[in-house]
Amino acid sequence: MATRVFMSAATEPSLREIAREAGVGIATLYRHFPTREALVAAVYADQVARLTEGAHELLTALPPAEALRRWMDLFGNWVATKEGMLSTLLAMIESDRISHTRTHTALIAAIDDLLRAGQAAGELRIDITAEDVAAHLIGIFTVAPLPEQGARADRLLGILMDGLRPATPGARTPQSG
Template identity: 65%
Template structure:
């Protein structure tokens, strides 16, 4: 007789969520390779609790990355439920920027995970393109967004914008560039 795995206790689930929340924020800072101990301390848990949930730095980075991809892909539907497609697209672009920023303090670990195959780069790309397509399709149907733009083109623009905007000493802000991109996505 097989038994179902038990759901985590409420306090364990809260601790895991708190650790993910703190790790996401800390890893988004410009500091590189923040210590696991600092993440546990800021989350208000002991280091043993952190290691119980995430036995290695890699497992924590993978969990943060996966959590952010889910939030980003689900964000497209959530935004469309409350906003016109063009506005949903602009807000989703901000979510994408936040997702990109999360990579600052975990880039080396994330690259190692991608190289090892532990994180599927192609799968993430497909999920993100699907989220963009969801908003694009709704925008086309509503007449808010141009019908001749592809999700791949928007993704390329976003990567370019966040690459340029995050260069130190660059006077252009990402928000301004995103507004210009959105203007270009509207029908003429």
Template identity: 70%
Template sequence: MRAPRADATRNRDQLLAAATRVFVAADAEPSMRAVAREAGVGIATLYRHFPTRESLVDAVYRDQVVRLTTAARDLLTQQPPAAAMRRWMDLFGDWIATKNGMLDTLLAMIESGEIAHAQTRAELLAAITTILDAGREAGDLRSDVTAEDIAAFLIGVFTVAPRPVHEAKAGRLLDVLMDGLRPAGRST
């Protein structure tokens, strides 16, 4: 199998970025035409890359999961573990917000088994664990908190303060959460 042409790869990446923006901004599932318009391409180009809404949702979902899982390692090379955790929480919030505009399709795909929810959960928990382990080793993060705890906290925060509408409130709640994740006697 030969590699896709550079312009085809660029178009696909442009479509994924545009779809992500449209999904974040949408209250309900947007049309495929809205995604093509946002990307600045014709509808035929969109359908050439993503022949169905499900294929587009799947690609955006997987792209976001990959970004989250690789971000854990990348952030740790750039920042101390506690700062990396806080930044990763923001990225998680972005991922949750992206799902808003594709929720019905995403839920149907999870229900049908097209998307393995358990695998995604395991990948995200592993990303959180990577940062937690580095934070414990550095003395930045408490040793008695699990990745499952953090995931539950994040789901709670973004349920009561969904992004982008409640960005400031979500930020304050995440800062409070980070204060609670630091060992006693450690501050920002």
């Protein structure tokens, strides 16, 4: 529930607002999360786990390129969730209460797993790295934040996926004129 509140908030929501949306009293919320930082850390950890586990679940259910595209949607939702808790999250990263490096490593590993599966299946270019994909995703969700620019983000993700696919024989590429 807190994740949804953080995602839909333009600014950081109050703990009272989160408790109200969750259908619990503020005392119950404080009993489980004594500080805003504890709640943000729990939501953040849950979202990172969903992203990394989501990559593996998608790969078992879908062809690799489709799994990667669906995972990109999960990533966009994760970015949107962070907007509602950004100032607290940044303060926690700055004070080393949350490890940005550990999160980065986990997300790059998830992207790498998706890429390698797609490359092995011949669905994705072999010259693309997980860092390349991560940089593109950050750029896309910076210029087309969710949920307000979902259609634009979807279009940009489609263009990205087109660029990640290997060229078909005889297809024109920017290098071939």
